[in-house]
Amino acid sequence: MSAPHDLRAAIARDLTPVKPLRSPWVRALALAPLAAAIVFAVPALHFFRSDIGALGFVRAWGFSYAQAVAGIVIVAAALRESIPGRALSRAALWWIIAGGLGLPAVVLALTTSTFDIGPAPGRAWMDGLGCFRASAGASVPALICAALLVARAFPLRPGVAGALYGLGCGLIADAGLRLYCEYSAPPHMVFAHGGAILGAMFAGVLVAWISGPRPS
Amino acid sequence: MPPEAKKEMDAPERELCALMEGYLDGRIEAFDGLHAALSGRIRGYLLSQCRDAALADDLLQDTFMQIHRSRRTYEPGRPVTPWVFAIARHVYLMKRRSTGRRLRFEDTLAAEAKSSDVPQDDLRALVEKDEVRRALEQVPADQRQALLLHHVEGWSFVEIAARLGIRVNAAKTRAFRGMKKMRGQLK
Numbered sequence: 001m002s003a004p005h006d007l008r009a010a011i012a013r014d015l016t017p018v019k020p021l022r023s024p025w026v027r028a029l030a031l032a033p034l035a036a037a038i039v040f041a042v043p044a045l046h047f048f049r050s051d052i053g054a055l056g057f058v059r060a061w062g063f064s065y066a067q068a069v070a071g072i073v074i075v076a077a078a079l080r081e082s083i084p085g086r087a088l089s090r091a092a093l094w095w096i097i098a099g100g101l102g103l104p105a106v107v108l109a110l111t112t113s114t115f116d117i118g119p120a121p122g123r124a125w126m127d128g129l130g131c132f133r134a135s136a137g138a139s140v141p142a143l144i145c146a147a148l149l150v151a152r153a154f155p156l157r158p159g160v161a162g163a164l165y166g167l168g169c170g171l172i173a174d175a176g177l178r179l180y181c182e183y184s185a186p187p188h189m190v191f192a193h194g195g196a197i198l199g200a201m202f203a204g205v206l207v208a209w210i211s212g213p214r215p216s
Numbered sequence: 217m218p219p220e221a222k223k224e225m226d227a228p229e230r231e232l233c234a235l236m237e238g239y240l241d242g243r244i245e246a247f248d249g250l251h252a253a254l255s256g257r258i259r260g261y262l263l264s265q266c267r268d269a270a271l272a273d274d275l276l277q278d279t280f281m282q283i284h285r286s287r288r289t290y291e292p293g294r295p296v297t298p299w300v301f302a303i304a305r306h307v308y309l310m311k312r313r314s315t316g317r318r319l320r321f322e323d324t325l326a327a328e329a330k331s332s333d334v335p336q337d338d339l340r341a342l343v344e345k346d347e348v349r350r351a352l353e354q355v356p357a358d359q360r361q362a363l364l365l366h367h368v369e370g371w372s373f374v375e376i377a378a379r380l381g382i383r384v385n386a387a388k389t390r391a392f393r394g395m396k397k398m399r400g401q402l403k
Contacts, residue, residue, distance in 0.1 A: 006375070007277050020292055085294075153289050
């Protein structure tokens with residue numbers, strides 16, 4: 001079947017050589033310098049947790065950068081999801097989301113021996129809000145960068161791609177937050193830290209929906 | 217893609233890869249080859265989804281336009297077929313969604329027409345309605361033209377683009393903005 005004349009003419013009018021996008025993994029690496037800066041900037045702009053010396057280099061910086069790398073890997077999954085025909089399976093999606101949400105808990109479990117360090121009585125709300133704000137604010141630059149990377153592709157399920165890159169960016173921001181906040185009490189960790197990661201995820205969904213493909 | 221994965225592809229798929237790479241290089245013959253190799257299968261798929269031959273033809277053109285717009289997302293060396301069919305499926309789903317929206321809009325117009333006692337038979341008659349006509353008059357001429365051709369005459373955006381000598385995206389934008397403006401006027 002040969003192409004209809006009007007279609008062929010429309011294509012011919014616009015036909016210029018294009019450079020294909022690089023692989024999702026390579027494109028996700030564009031986020032690496034920003035992620036490294038975010039991890040350092042969150043405590044640097046506030047203050048470093050008082051027990052950072054006691055934690056040691058690996059458990060403080062090593063774990064934070066490992067979490068940031070996990071965030072970049074999840075952004076790479078979002079970039080892969082944004083290529084037609086390379087959508088992630090439902091099982092893979094669940095594993096990535098569960099793993100991403102569970103990772104901060106695992107990191108916390110590996111770096112603390114007691115889960116009862118929390119805000120002083122009456123300060124739970126204020127301290128929680130402070131951590132939420134710091135994490136949400138830190139995830140914004142990464143979110144913008146990831147959204148631009150995804151928008152250059154063609155996400156057929158923008159909500160899914162957005163949830164993934166939002167989660168990845170939330171993890172990157174949380175990697176910085178854990179160098180600043182030394183609390184380990186579950187309510188604070190779940191609502192302030194986990195809430196900020198979920199917030200980044202929802203922000204990703206929203207941005208992806210707004211910038212995603214529209215019906216004609 | 218790793219070379220061993222490329223080896224695993226069958227000969228027709230490897231041929232499609234070569235055509236796709238030629239298309240990325242800007243060769244129209246490569247597009248012709250891709251169209252010849254894929255259009256039958258894509259049309260069959262679209263027909264199985266929408267069960268309407270004319271609509272399937274329309275969607276086939278839209279699919280090739282979308283393939284053209286997003287050709288940079290193709291990763292050289294990877295199989296072309298899943299990439300193409302994912303786009304075809306997307307085009308079909310978007311069409312289904314927009315048709316649903318349009319039908320809802322037409323239902324609203326029909327309900328408005330019923331509420332006034334003027335007998336109205338079809339959408340063409342509705343356009344004649346004073347209120348709708350007044351709203352249409354407020355829409356800029358270029359947007360009105362695209363809106364009427366698509367929503368009243370039922371032309372595809374590819375056809376509108378060819379007729380008006382504009383890009384398909386521009387045709388869509390004009391129709392969309394026109395519809396938005398008209399809705400605003402009707403509120």
